[in-house]
């Protein structure tokens with residue numbers, strides 16, 4: 578598969594702050610690639626360097642197989658950007674905003690009318706087309722931000738935390754829309770500090786911390802990097818210490834603990850421990866309320882690789 582984005586050894590300093598520390602990145606055609614990391618890890622800086630909106634100290638950047646440079650307007654034309662902050666003009670209506678951004682790339686007025694209509698439909702804003710942006714809710718304003726970034730039909734789209742502080746309905750509409758863009762052939766780079774979103778839509782993910790790539794791969798590949806399996810949780814009455822000890826003695830169990838009416842059992846990777854755990858509880862005469870099993874999450878991966886929670 579062709580790499581649409583290829584970044585090698587990217588270094589960016591802001592004074593004493595090393596924001597990007599020899600970052601390598603390769604995004605294949607037609608994938609949604611997630612940049613996942615806590616606030617301040619360098620996601621926005623990476624995107625802005627790739628787009629040549631920031632100068633950088635070292636490294637090489639290729640887009641569509643060609644070297645990227647500030648003067649490469651031919652490449653920039655093929656890119657869409659949805660910045661982290663909603664960046665629209667309050668003096669213009671919703672429709673006029675999308676048209677103004679689209680006009681940067683598409684001079685023909687009639688073609689633009691069709692593209693703007695399609696973009697407004699796509700993000701579900703057609704009925705708000707004549708409103709001023711300030712009359713939109715936060716979620717709808719973010720959808721407008723997206724419409725402005727996609728109306729000219731970019732082949733490569735950068736979305737920088739597009740769902741921060743949006744309502745669940747707009748969030749789902751945004752995530753669904755991004756998958757539809759991928760299905761129509763676009764390549765998407767998606768930054769987020771929400772692991773659930775990244776797991777939901779990204780084919781491959783890079784975990785970033787302190788300007789560095791900590792790990793990358795599919796979500797399943799990342800989870801296989803760590804030494805953790807499923808968590809089993811059971812609602813029970815208080816448990817005797819011997820019961821916890823017997824559970825911990827099971828070969829598939831790493832740790833068992835009890836707090837606030839819930840038994841929590843951390844299992845070894847790839848272990849199928851539920852039956853063994855339930856049998857041990859039954860043998861000890863413990864009855865359970867609700868019992869569930871949670872697979873490891875990207876937060877567990879981040880915790881193990883970086884020593885802290887993704888959101889702390």
Ligand SMILES: Nc1ncnc2c1ncn2[C@@H]1O[C@H](COP(=O)(O)OP(=O)(O)OP(=O)(O)O)[C@@H](O)[C@H]1O
Pocket residue numbers: 591594595596614615616617618619620621622623661738770
């Ligand atoms: N203009 C700037 N001047 C100085 N330091 C900056 C500047 N912009 C970013 N930084 C620093 O560079 C590092 C990376 O910031 P960046 O905004 O790229 O991270 P991020 O992962 O996108 O975080 P967020 O999700 O909060 O935007 C941080 O330590 C930040 O404080």
